[in-house]
Amino acid sequence: MSDREHIVVADIHPLIPEQRTVSLPYALDYVGRMTNGFFEWFGELGIFFWKVLRAGLTPPYEWRELVRQLDEVGSKSLPLVAAAGAAIGVVISMEARYSLSRFGAKSMFSTTLVYSVIQVMGPIMTGLIVSGRVGAGIGAELASMKVTEQIDAVEASAINPYRLLAATRILACILMLPLLTLAADASGLLMGWIAQAMVEPLSFHQFIESGFKGAKLNDFLPPTFKTAVYGLIIGLIACFQGMRTRGGAEGVGRAATYSVVLASLFVILADVVLVKFILVVFP
């Protein structure tokens, strides 16, 4: 046997089963290229963010486009976010009632529902819903514009595409996510209360009073406003993926898919970091 190590790679084609043997240097080279690509992606994202930031902070400001994007991101996501919030509220209500009954803590139902929705489920669920709807939409729209030279046409018309197309969308996401989260929270709490009230008598007044008893602003504001960071992540990644697209229709599809996947992944990672940050800064 030679002093090369052999690594068997699984079949790569369903109709023509084939086994490959690759050397360790090949595998290391592959890992190296993937790692290089990962850091390159981050580097390009950083450069893109800097260009958008610089463009967005210098006049002339694109107020009309910003308002249009606020509508696109906010108003048009509201029904979906509210529906998802309502579903979450019902699920938490049913689960909380069952679990708390088992441990003799039914009196904690209102508090459990309020804190679960506002501190945990409302923000992350809103982030993921918007990541899917808005992330895919922005990614696909800008990718389509890229492959049809519309972004080049914007630039050729002496208009900064980073200002007109990217900064407005990112700012709209940052501003709208906290508001959408509030809507999701409200919807979740309302439906959670209704689900409980259908089983046991509980007035809305009683629910609110006991749910928010002893609560401070610090309990609810940071979890809500952390979603502005989600908005930054979603808008930035979707615009970045869209505006660097190549490859026609396939490229557009790829941009939309990667926008959703990467934005969702980074929203989840950001949630972990931000929760810790909030617990430290707002004890």
Added chain:
Amino acid sequence: MATAYDIAMKHTEPEENDGAPVVAVEDVRKTYASHTVLDGINLHVTRGETLAVLGRSGTGKSVLLRLIIGLETPDSGSIRIHGQDIAGLGMDRMGEIRKKMGFLFQHAALYDSLTVAENVAFPLVHHRRDMSRSERGDRVMQLLAEVGMEGDVDKMPSDISGGMQKRVGLARALALEPEILLLDEPTAGLDPISSGEINDLILKLQRERRMASIVVTHDLHSARTIANSLALLDQGKVVIEGKFEDLQQSHVAFVEKFLKQS
């Protein structure tokens, strides 16, 4: 033999300038991966002059236009617009130069979420904020009338043909009254009648506006009609530059082959 351009323009030397080129491309090189697309290109265009850049498909003609408008940067050489080197200019400074330029993309590149009128109004909305809404509307109608599209103002780009899209694209390119007009394959993909209409339109605009124009095309007939000088590219270099008669009299093998096949 006088070309249609000469007859239409009663062509003389470009007027009222000191002969200084409006667009000067000097020793420009551009490479993608290991493929050299442009290899030491030198071109100059003065006011009122229309230069047609000809060549086979894939010889870098469109890349040349993208370099001139600043959408890409050359690997070496310089591009000067009104004497100013555009290399290294930031987006906003380059924007000031682009306001003097109009660009017609090969596929028009209309904004597909805007109507025909909104597409033409787009540069005005962003750069002529001093205009009232009604003034802007009048200007848009005037531009669309010039290109024969005044009856389609509310249509979407997907509702109109390729030739009509090019007309709208041309109207949009003229919105800011540019001094320099760049046209990328204006008749590509069009039937002979539509091509003729686009050529006539370009001639009419040149007669009225006296812009410095660069037209990229592989259509020799179109080039002869609208241009008063031609440059033929091959393998990244300018093989010959001059009037059509100069090309006819050339004994360079590629030039003869190109003319024979056109």
